[in-house]
Amino acid sequence: MARKQFFWEDSISLPSRIKIFDTTLRDGEQTPGVALTPRMKLEIARALDELGVDVIEAGYPIVSSGEEEAVKAIASEGLNAKICALSRIYQMDIDAAIRCDVDWIHIFVATSDIHLKYKLKMSREEVLRKSMDAVEYAKAHGLTVHVSAEDATRTDPEFLMRFYKAIVDAGSDSIDIPDTVGVMTPERYFNLVSKIKEVVKVPIAVHCHNDFGLATANTIAGVMAGAEIVHVTVNGIGERAGNASLEEVAAILKLLYQIPINLDLRKIFKVSRLVEKYTGIQVQKNKAIVGDNAFTHESGIHVHGILCKPETYEPISPELFGRERRVVIGKHSGSHAIAEILKKHGLMLASNEISEVLREVKERGDRGEVISEDLIVELALKRKRRKILKLKEILLTSSIDGCACLVSMEFDGREITAMSYSQSPIDAGIKAISKSLKELIDAEIEDVRIVNRNFISEVEVTLSLSESKICEYAVDRDPVKAMALAALNAAEKLLRRIEICRG
Structure with a gap:
């Protein structure tokens, strides 16, 4: 989409293409309160692949058997994206990544003095030597190696340059410059990436955190300085205040700077809602691109x-x-x-x-x-609304074999009752509500979003009928009841639309 520039002339040389390195499943999962099952991670990975991301950081396999299982499953799925695993500089971490049969390995090690002294308890020379050994070991096992200097933006600049030169000499295929605690400003980050670009001749990635609300701006500044890879997460989730947002960075690169990226932007909203559903982290209403109020x-x-x-x-x-x-x-x-x-x-x-x-x-x-x-x-x-659809009762029972849900509603004085069974109360509720609504209208429950806060469940249900979609919202201490109320509100809207169309 060509745009006439009214206020400036572009005076910088932009990259011919940017690779999208998505870390939703790794750094995004480090969001406080988020825990994804292997099945959830696989489903999100498939959606990211359909979206067109270049690299999916699937997880950190050394941390648990479940994490290793998830990374292995994603790597064996045959996706178009390159699959990456996170690793420290230790051989056991690299071996865990090798067992998962990933394409890339993301090796990270802290380089700032505060991390060296208090966390790693290593000297600069030890970090250099062990990092080079790790790169050589990973390369010997056929992995594409991507290396991050953790806390790069608080690292002594001279040592940071030495570190990046050393790991590139050891065989690293690309490097990453993380603003781990989000302390950079765009102009400072531009200068840092520019200086490293002068001495390192492999692709550079940028990884920005949002502690001061500058993650997206800093990421774009890094690209302006010559970075060819951007680390992002869907909805900007991540540690503390989050990471650079995939949807914001992608839109800016493609639409404001016309830099080619591999993403199908039409699929961004669907992926955003999937991540919101599985993480339970609700997208703020005024969030750019994917928030409810964006358009x-x-x-x-x-x-x-x-x-x-x-x-x-x-x-x-x-x-x-x-x-x-x-x-x-x-x-x-x-x-x-x-x-x-x-x-x-x-x-x-x-x-x-x-x-x-x-x-x-x-x-x-x-x-x-x-x-x-x-x-x-x-x-x-010129008529008063009369409630035509009412929830009379919802009864949920559970046993060792699973859950049963009974839903009873009233439509214009007629009682409708349905029961369903499942392994989870939410799924049993969805099935029972769907079954009862089928007595009235041929609509499908397309999506259910549940957010739990302070013992209260906020539920949004989307019903679809042909080309019509209705979203309705309800709140209750019982998530299944809230879901039923939201579904009935949506069904009543559809019924009224049909009534209006019939005259």
Whole structure:
């Protein structure tokens, strides 16, 4: 996508292509509270491969038998991406990676004085010697070697240069410059990468943490300085404040700098939601590219512009990322937004009638009420909403053989009951709810997102029917009940849409 540069002329030589090194399954899993099973890691790896990442850091096999099993399974999956395992400079770590039959090995060792003194208890010379031995050993076993100087940005610059020269001489195929504790600024990181680029003639990677909110900016600065590989995680998850975000870095490289990358951007949102689901780390609503509000508009002036010409308030199209534009209604909305929503539901009102609906919307917004599409439709139809679908009972029992879930609901006075069995209460609940809804509407539960906080479950359920998708949200101490309430809310919306379409 060519862009005219209004404010500057590019004065730097950009790389011809950038490799995406995804570390969601390794550094991302180090997010506090996150633990992925081998099955979850394999599913995420498949999604990353479909997305087009070049290297997948699958894990750290020496830490546990389960981790080794996961890395081995991903390596044997026959993916297009190169599969990488993390390793310290010790032979037992490298042997664990070899057993997994990975393509790459990411060897890391701390180089800053604070780490040498208090963590490794080694001299600089010991670190140099053992690092070179590790590189030579890994190369002798046919691995592509990628080496990180942990805490590089707090390492003595002269020693850092010596370290990188030594490991390249030992045979390292590429190097990484980690800002391990996120203390770099873009201009300082640019200078550091530039200086290392002058003396090291292998590809350079950048790995940035977000402690000061600069991970993405520093990553781009590293690329501007000549780095050819970027370390990123989906949704920016990772230790402490996280890592550079895959979706942000990818969008900036491809759309703002036109640097070729191998990713299919249309699949980013799907991968983001998969990682959110399995990690339980909810994406903040205003997160760039993948947040709920990234392509959502409320303000009247903005919505008018968007409806006339999307580029007025959208620098990038939501469809590029497999997303859709949303217009929401609130006290900042104007008549164009009201008309657009009613049009979507097959309703046409005169301008004075739209003004009346808008007036009531603003009054309700001033009272702090949440304005839904359903309410807009109801105001337009001049009728009060009557709850037609109610949850009567949900009963969950468990035994050594598994879980059973009974769901009872009422639709216009008719009782509908369904029961299902599974190994987990959540799965049993999903099946029972699906079975009961099938009595009313041929919709599928497409996605369920559950976030547990302070003994409260927040659940979002997506129902799909033909081309229509409805997301609804509910909260309860019982996650299965919250899921049922959200599913019923979504089903009622679909039923009302059908009612409106029928006239």
